[in-house]
Amino acid sequence: MDDTRTGKVSALRRRFLSTAVATMGAAGVAATAIPFVRSWQPSARARAAGAPIEIGLDAIAPGQQVLVTWRRKPVWVLRRTPEMLRRLRSAELEARLRDPDSEKDQQPEYAGNELRSIRPDILVVVAICTHLGCIPNFHPETGKTRFDSRWPGGYFCHCHGSKFDFAGRVFKNVPAPLNLVIPPYRFTEKSTVIVGEDPVA
Template sequence: MADTTEPTRRDFIHIASGAASVVGVGFFAWPLIDQMNPSADTMALATIELDISNIEEGQQVVAKWQGKPVFIRYRTPAEIAAADAVDVASLRDKQTDDERLIPGPDGKLKPQYLVAIGVCTHLGCVPLFDPNDEKGGEYRGWFCPCHGSHYDNSGRIRKGPAPKNLEIPPYWYITDTVLEIGKEAVV
């Protein structure tokens, strides 16, 4: 008999595609990596494994981890350069872009992937992603429409009431394109 109390990670990761993947009314049409009708047991699962090989440059997917959205954004070279060029001293929550990244299996940072918990650090709304339009905020990162917080593409707060950068979850690269969220690499 199947053990229903401990679903495997693969069981509850559903990689959706196409029209069924839109999240939220009026939100940008994100591809969605989601769990389907999670049980309480699943919600409590500590880690999720994600294959991110299908994300295209300039695109974002949203996973759910412990009931929270997690943004996985594949940044363009121009976006990475813009994030690197920011004067950290000018930031409210001072972090370099590199400090918000982790290395891949080869030990080098993977600046193309920005992984952040998609919960505004003001009062918890889910910020909007639209890198090509002001709906994504003045810094073309994310914009929280609840009270007007603007984040850059590194998830750093740049304008508005949010006090902190978007939180980076614990995660590590199992391979170049497979992440495990909820656990850090053992080094």
Template sequence: MANSGVDKGRRRVLIAATSVVGAAGVAAVAAPFLNSWNPSARALAAGAPVEVSVTKAEPGQLIRVIWRGKPVWLVNRTKDMLDTLAGLAERLKDPTSEEHPEQQPAYAKNLARTREGKEQYLVLVGICTHLGCSPTYRPELAPADLGADWKGGWYCPCHGSRFDLAGRVFKNVPAGKNLQVPPYYFKDEKTILIGEDGGKA
């Protein structure tokens, strides 16, 4: 008899409302906790590795990705492009990458500036070593504006620095160093991880 005055419909509404508010409170507390497990944008920009599929680059093509807030280029060089590298030594400031060894990992200190056996794929940080502009990819041979002896490479429109198809700097230009080769390795035949060297030289 004591419960005869209880409004059961009102009780259900109050219980449902309390449950919804309680669930929202649990979600509000749990969301920041769960998000704290994910790397922040700052952490990602600070150096999280970037995975790139080499299948995206057609022969001769350059593709761009961002690593540590910097543009990084992956170029799928053709045999003709690679063949131009050997004949340029006299025109380059640091043809054997000896003067500035910090510009590439030890495994990229070779003519192609790549990992052995993967010479067609060049990975470079796309920032001019003069004042930080981003050079333009110019793979064509002997264009009118770059001269008859141009074999392909990069031209920096800011101050005229030039780099060959291995990112090596030419003489008599403002830039003093070759373009940087970041750490990277092949996870498999089709995938490069930029930002780590895979523990192998």
């Protein structure tokens, strides 16, 4: 084999090896960089801990509610009926409530009204009793029940007997000292609510 041909073969080998080494190096850098860049982003657990929750309202029939989890807390979204709203505004019910005007700041300012909501028909409330943290049960029926002789409908905590109306307002003479908490929330459009974000100013 002459020197010219040997030189050409050696040059091709060097070029091939240089290209292969460069390609492998670039792949190694990419493989290292991707996890590094991902480490800057919040983890799925961190996003779940505080991320807003979007709920479609079209699937909630009048008089029904859904349960979602936000910041590891149960949250109810209730679509109130005209009859529920009528009962909430009755003087008889108001006389039975500990804090009918929600003066204890258990809700954002934009929900600081008798219905404790932005829209009259939609209640968004944290489903945790303000006594010892149990989850009350939804009791939309009215009249005589085993826990109230003239029940107007609302929420009853079976742990210790606390009662709340369809606005999350606490009754008098029960263990719970405060109304249920209203979380931050906003409507993006007529059929969607986002729990965990205040309304856009």
